[in-house]
Amino acid sequence: MPDDALVEIKDLRVHYRTTQGDVPAVDGVDLTVRRGEILGIAGESGSGKSTLAVALLRLLRAPGYVAGGSIDFHPSGQPSVDLLAMDERRLRSLRWRSLSYLPQGSMNSMNPVMRVGEQFRDVILEHAPERRNQLATMVPRLLRQVGLDEGVVRMYPHELSGGMKQRVLMAMSIALEPDLVVADEPTTALDVTIQRVILQSLGDLRDEFGVTLVVISHDMGVHAQLVDRVAVMYEGKVVEVGDVRQVFKQPRHPYTRSLIESIPRIGEAPWRDEKRSPVA
Amino acid sequence: MTAVATPERASGRGLRAWLGAHPLAGYAIRRFGLYLLELWGAVTVAFFFFRMIPGDPIQTFIQTLQQNYVYNAQASAEVIARYRQEFGLDGNLFSQYLHYMYKVLVQQDLGPSLLNYPTPAQDVIMRAMPWTMGLLGIAAVLAWILGLLAGALAGWRRGKFGADLVTNLSIALSHVPYYFLALILTFVFAYQLNWLPARSAYDARLQPGFSLEFIASLLRYGLLPGLSIVVIGVFSWLLSTRMLMVPVLGEDYLTYAQAKGLRPRRILTRYALRNCYLPQVTAFGISLGFIFNGNVLVEQLFSYPGLGATLVQAIGILDFNTIMGITNLAIFSVLTANLILDLLLPLLDPRVKYWR
Ligand SMILES: Nc1ncnc2c1ncn2[C@@H]1O[C@H](COP(=O)(O)OP(=O)(O)O)[C@@H](O)[C@H]1O
Ligand SMILES: [Mg+2]
Numbered sequence: 001m002p003d004d005a006l007v008e009i010k011d012l013r014v015h016y017r018t019t020q021g022d023v024p025a026v027d028g029v030d031l032t033v034r035r036g037e038i039l040g041i042a043g044e045s046g047s048g049k050s051t052l053a054v055a056l057l058r059l060l061r062a063p064g065y066v067a068g069g070s071i072d073f074h075p076s077g078q079p080s081v082d083l084l085a086m087d088e089r090r091l092r093s094l095r096w097r098s099l100s101y102l103p104q105g106s107m108n109s110m111n112p113v114m115r116v117g118e119q120f121r122d123v124i125l126e127h128a129p130e131r132r133n134q135l136a137t138m139v140p141r142l143l144r145q146v147g148l149d150e151g152v153v154r155m156y157p158h159e160l161s162g163g164m165k166q167r168v169l170m171a172m173s174i175a176l177e178p179d180l181v182v183a184d185e186p187t188t189a190l191d192v193t194i195q196r197v198i199l200q201s202l203g204d205l206r207d208e209f210g211v212t213l214v215v216i217s218h219d220m221g222v223h224a225q226l227v228d229r230v231a232v233m234y235e236g237k238v239v240e241v242g243d244v245r246q247v248f249k250q251p252r253h254p255y256t257r258s259l260i261e262s263i264p265r266i267g268e269a270p271w272r273d274e275k276r277s278p279v280a
Numbered sequence: 281m282t283a284v285a286t287p288e289r290a291s292g293r294g295l296r297a298w299l300g301a302h303p304l305a306g307y308a309i310r311r312f313g314l315y316l317l318e319l320w321g322a323v324t325v326a327f328f329f330f331r332m333i334p335g336d337p338i339q340t341f342i343q344t345l346q347q348n349y350v351y352n353a354q355a356s357a358e359v360i361a362r363y364r365q366e367f368g369l370d371g372n373l374f375s376q377y378l379h380y381m382y383k384v385l386v387q388q389d390l391g392p393s394l395l396n397y398p399t400p401a402q403d404v405i406m407r408a409m410p411w412t413m414g415l416l417g418i419a420a421v422l423a424w425i426l427g428l429l430a431g432a433l434a435g436w437r438r439g440k441f442g443a444d445l446v447t448n449l450s451i452a453l454s455h456v457p458y459y460f461l462a463l464i465l466t467f468v469f470a471y472q473l474n475w476l477p478a479r480s481a482y483d484a485r486l487q488p489g490f491s492l493e494f495i496a497s498l499l500r501y502g503l504l505p506g507l508s509i510v511v512i513g514v515f516s517w518l519l520s521t522r523m524l525m526v527p528v529l530g531e532d533y534l535t536y537a538q539a540k541g542l543r544p545r546r547i548l549t550r551y552a553l554r555n556c557y558l559p560q561v562t563a564f565g566i567s568l569g570f571i572f573n574g575n576v577l578v579e580q581l582f583s584y585p586g587l588g589a590t591l592v593q594a595i596g597i598l599d600f601n602t603i604m605g606i607t608n609l610a611i612f613s614v615l616t617a618n619l620i621l622d623l624l625l626p627l628l629d630p631r632v633k634y635w636r
Contacts, residue, residue, distance in 0.1 A: 059539055097541075111551050112631060126542050126546075
C-alpha cells in the first residue's frame with residue numbers, strides 16, 4: 001500500500017437489479033484517495049458517481065448490490081479495514097468519527113421535526129459521549145466556522161434556505177474531525193454566488209482540519225476551482241485520473257475533453273493558478 | 281356619526297394589529313368559532329333526524345303503564361298532554377326544537393328518560409358511561425399503542441419473513457368483523473373451555489365497589505369483549521402505520537441518519553416513527569371521540585351495560601331524550617377531540633402552521 005493512501009478502491013463493481021436485468025453502474029473502478037487531498041470525481045449525470053459514493057459509505061440500498069471488489073480504508077490511529085466486508089455494528093463505530101458524508105443540501109437530509117442543534121447533539125453524543133459538557137460551545141463554534149449565526153441551533157430545517165442547509169450539513173460533517181468526508185454534489189442546486197462561498201469553505205475545511213475530501217460534481221468548474229486531483233467517470237468506469245491542472249491542460253480521454261469544453265468560460269482558464277484563490 | 285365611527289375604526293385596527301402579532305391566538309379563536317358552529321349544526325341535524333322516525337312514544341308509554349297497573353279506563357287527553365309537555369313533545373317540530381335547545385343550553389337538562397321514567401336521561405347515560413369508557417377506552421388505547429409499535433416494526437423490517445407474514449396476516453384479519461371474532465372467542469373460551477364468562481360486566485353475586493374481588497371480576501368479564509375489539513384494532517392500526525412508515529424509510533434523512541452511525545433503534549423511533557405518527561395521533565383522537573357512541577354490537581353480544589346497549593334500547597321505545605343525550609355526547613366528544621388535536625398539532629409538528 002502506498003504510504004499516503006487513505007482509501008484504496010479495487011475493482012469495485014456495483015450493479016442494480018432491474019426488470020431489464022442487471023445494470024452495472026460502477027464497472028470495475030480502481031481508485032486511491034490520498035490522505036489530506038481533495039479528490040474530485042467528475043462525469044456526466046448517470047455515469048455512476050453517486051453509486052460509487054454510496055458504496056464507499058456503505059449506504060447502498062436495494063436494488064443496488066456490490067458485485068465485486070474491495071474498499072480498503074486506513075483511518076488514522078486505527079487498524080485498516082475493508083469497508084465492504086465489515087459487519088454493520090463495527091462499521092457504525094467508524095461512521096462520522098472516521099468516515100463522514102456531506103450530501104446535497106437541497107435533499108431532505110435533515111430530520112424535519114428536529115431542531116438543528118438536536119441533530120448535532122444526536123451524532124456527537126452517539127460517537128463521543130465524553131463531549132456532552134462541551135456541546136453548548138462546540139455546536140455554535142462549528143456553525144460560526146461555516147459562516148452561520150449560532151441562532152441557527154434553534155431552527156428547524158424548513159426554516160433554512162438552501163445555502164444555509166448546505167452549510168449546516170458541512171458543519172455537521174466535520175463535527176467529529178473525520179478522516180474522510182464524501183461530498184456528493186455539494187454545490188448543485190445553489191445559486192452561483194453561494195456556490196462560490198461553499199467551495200471556499202470546503203477548501204478551508206481541508207486547510208484547517210486536515211480532512212480528506214472526495215468531492216463529487218458533474219460540474220467541471222467545481223473541480224477546476226477546488227480539487228487537487230480529479231477522476232473522470234464515464235459509464236461506470238474511471239477513464240482518467242490525474243492532477244487537476246494536468247487533466248485540464250492535456251486531457252487524454254476524448255470524453256474528458258468534451259466535458260471540459262462544455263464549461264462556459266469567460267476569457268481565462270477556469271482553474272485557479274495559486275493554491276488558494278481569493279473567491280467571493 | 282363620524283365621532284362614533286372613528287374610535288370604532290381605531291379599535292378595529294388595534295384588534296387586527298394584535299391578531300397580526302399573535303397569529304396562533306387568532307387561529308385558535310377562529311377554530312373555536314368553527315367548533316361552536318359545528319356543535320350547533322350537528323345537534324340540530326340529529327334532533328330533526330330522530331324526530332322523523334315514525335311512531336308516538338307517549339301512546340306506547342301510556343299503554344305500557346295501563347298494562348302494568350291494570351288501568352281499565354282510557355287515559356284522559358289531559359294525562360297524555362301532560363306527558364307530552366314533560367317530554368317536550370308538544371307543539372310543532374320547530375317549537376319542540378327551540379324548547380329542547382333552551383332546556384339543554386340554559387338549564388343543562390336533557391329531560392326525563394322514557395327507558396326508566398322518571399329518572400332523568402342524564403342519569404341513565406351517566407350510569408352506562410363508565411362501562412363503555414372502561415371497556416372501549418382501555419381497548420382503544422391498548423390497540424393503538426400495540427398497533428403503532430407493531431406497524432412501525434413491520435415497516436422497518438419489511439422484506440424479512442416474519443414482518444411480511446404479520447403484514448399479510450393483518451391484511452386478512454383486519455377485514456374480519458370484530459363481532460365475528462367475538463363470537464368465535466366466546467364459543468371457544470366461554471362455551472368450549474369454560475374459562476371465561478360469556479355475558480354481563482361482572483359477577484352478579486358481588487357487591488360493586490373497590491374490592492380486589494370485584495376488580496378481578498371486572499377484568500375477567502371484560503376480557504372477551506375487550507380482546508375482540510383490541511385484536512381487530514391492532515391489525516388495522518398496524519396496517520395503517522406500516523403504510524405511513526414505508527415511504528418515510530425511503531427519505532433522505534433516513535439514509536443520512538444511517539450515515540451518521542446512529543443506533544438502529546434511535547433511527548426507528550426518532551427519525552422514522554416520529555415522522556409518520558402524526559396522522560395516527562389525529563386518527564386516534566377521532567376514534568376516541570367515537571367511543572362515546574358505545575360499541576353497539578359488542579355490548580349487545582356480551583350484555584355489557586354500556587352506552588351502545590342503552591342507545592339500542594332507547595331507539596326501540598323512541599326515548600328521544602336518551603337518544604339525543606347519547607348522540608349529543610358523541611357529537612361533543614368527536615368535535616372536541618378534533619378541536620384539541622387541531623390546536624395541538626402545531627406543537628407536535630414544527631412544520632404545521634395553519635394560521636399563516
Ligand atoms: N435505484 C436504482 N435502480 C436502478 N438503477 C439505478 C438506481 N440508481 C441509479 N441507477 C442507475 O445507475 C447509473 C448511475 O447512476 P448514479 O450513480 O446516480 O449516477 P450519477 O450520480 O453520476 O448521476 C445510472 O444509469 C442510473 O440509471
Ligand atoms: Mg448523482
